[in-house]
Amino acid sequence: MDTMVNRLVLNIQLSRKTGHYTMNHGNMNSAVDKVMFNRSGSQDSLDELSLDEYWTEVENIKKSSDNTQDEQRVVVKEPDEGELEEEWLKEAGLSNLFGESSADSQDSMVFLSTLTKTQSAAVQKRIDTFSQTMRMKNKHHQIPDVRDVFRQPASSQDKAEDLNGFQSTVKSKVTSEVLHEKSEELEEEATEEAETKDVPETAINLEISFAEQASNRKEFPTVRNEKEDDSLLPNYRVPEAKTGITKIGDLAPQDMKKVTSLALIELTALYDVLGTELKLQRPARMRVKEFGIFQVPLSVLLELDQRKNPGTKVPLIFQSLIEQIEKGGLETEGVLRIPGVVSRIRSLCMDLEAKFYEGTFNWDTVKQHDAASLLKYFIRELPLPLLTVEYMKAFHSVQYLPSKKQRLQALNLLVILLPDVHRDTLKVLLEFLQRVVDHREQNKMTLKNVAMIMAPNLFTLHTSPLKAPDQDAVTSAAQTASVMLFLIKYQKLLWTIPTFLVAQVRRQNQKKxxxxxxxxxxxxxxxxxxxxxxxxxxxxxxxxxxxxxxxxxxxxxxxxxxxxxxxxxxxxxxxxxxxxxxxxxxxxxxxxxxxxxxxxxxxxxxxxxxxxxxxxxxxxxxxxxxxxx
CATH class of the missing domain: 3.10.20.90 (Phosphatidylinositol 3-kinase Catalytic Subunit; Chain A, domain 1)
Known part of the structure; x- marks a missing residue:
């Protein structure tokens, strides 16, 4: 893929010098047609595919947003020094390490005692960084030293003075030796069981921590292989498990909350082992619409919909737009690719805003390509994006991981981390996109075509206007399109909760x-x-x-x-x-x-x-x- 990116950048630069470069839709569509419908072999290849469709979609987005009024932009707050670790500990469910309640600290110790070696190291690193940062800023908080959390105190007293003169407020402590001993026993048992199963190369091992797998396989490079061929996408599968596979939605909320905390720690541990930076973001406080259809947060829409239809998990407007596209037949050539008329789209937006919840909107007036344009507009104009502000960069950074299997593992954990309404809506979208791909013989929309078109709609965080395709933009386009392709192709696997996370939840429940x-x-x-x-x-x-x-x-x-x-x-x-x-x-x-x-x-x-x-x-x-x- 990187070779393709460099080649494309060079072509753009040469074209600019000779004066032949243009973003004209007719020229681009002609080029797309030549590449797209005369291709043989690997239909899921990204290396063989130019980014013409991506930039065509970008231009369509620009046209549809011209002269719009006061377009909402997401403001991303850059965390202060120490806030990043504090936010991470909060998301991981470990913020009570810094509380005074012995009950809270006991819960955290039970949680910590079930972590693997790499997970423990990830937690230790964040607590250590947070503690040091707070001390440097002369914060007068009682912060537990990481050595007090992961090492047995020398005395039998609950409070022990750390090396910097701070008093630990954690009442119950767990030794790092115990953590490592337990994790090593579990890893040995899981490894022995996995070896007896003769797991094929295309199987995803869900019984052993992803970070532990990466740590134990020294042959993996620490950086991505630039010559890796993205055209080879294995048919990964989940091996059968006698105790059953657990899907997202199969667990009770209290257990799913534990899975989410463990997934964040596991994702961080995986990135640490692979030497890739993982940063969480958060949106600054912003005013959002609390009524209407477009530019309204998914959570607000869902709350409004559940008042009329209890049990609804995905906003009704989102479901209706997909139904309208499918009503026109997914065999239609160019479905999702061909944009609707901009003036008609704007008129339909106003009508939907006024009539959808009144039940008076006439869907017979909506053409199929208009519905597709409305669906993409709905996604990219969400004030809080579908992949969330918190994890947008993390989804993007998946492409920096060394192997396809590790990228797939990271995406699996990221899907688990999404809020329920965002995850449920993403699932409905990906299932729809797969149905589009299933009709590729008729509609000429292969997996890579769909990925190219949908990527700028999902991965455009509205912090700045869309740019012309310079080298950075081209690299980002290829990477996000590749992530989009993974999301569509492996969606069934991505909604599986790894067995080792469920096993950790079981151990926590035994000690509660x-x-x-x-x-x-x-x-x-x-x-x-x-x-x-x-x-x-x-x-x-x-x-x-x-x-x-x-x-x-x-x-x-x-x-x-x-x-x-x-x-x-x-x-x-x-x-x-x-x-x-x-x-x-x-x-x-x-x-x-x-x-x-x-x-x-x-x-x-x-x-x-x-x-x-x-x-x-x-x-x-x-x-x-x-x-x-």
């Missing part, structure tokens, strides 16, 4: 304070309606008891065998319900693992129940309707 355990028991009882109180039987003598409150037979003892899967249990209940008034289909219900060392987890049909019951012997098993996507 008794008060939290009592609260979780109450939450479990509230999670489903029982027809009648009944004590659940555990997996004794090779049996488990499965509860099914929505079925006529509300409880059933199930014998565990080596090949019994969650889908088999569902089928057994559904077979007994045939001919009754229940009318539940298999795709509408799931088996849930509740309690023990997990809050709640929706099981995929291929989960082997005996293996899972051994992993979580205190769990309860409940069949109930799936949560709405």
């Amino acid at each position: 304070p008794s008060k939290e355990r009592a609260m979780n028991r109450l939450l479990r009882r509230m999670a489903y309606d029982r027809v009648k109180p009944e004590k659940l039987e555990k997996s004794a003598d090779g049996f488990i008891r499965v509860q099914a409150p929505q079925f006529s037979k509300v409880s059933m003892a199930i014998q565990l065998t080596e090949d019994l899967k969650a889908g088999d249990i569902l089928a057994r209940f559904l077979n007994q319900e045939s001919g009754t008034s229940t009318n539940l289909r298999k795709e509408e219900v799931s088996l849930y693992e509740i309690g023990g060392n997990i809050g709640e987890r929706c099981l995929e049909d291929t989960t082997y129940m005996k293996d899972l019951s051994l992993l979580n012997p205190k769990a309860e098993w409940v069949i109930r309707p799936k949560s709405k996507e």
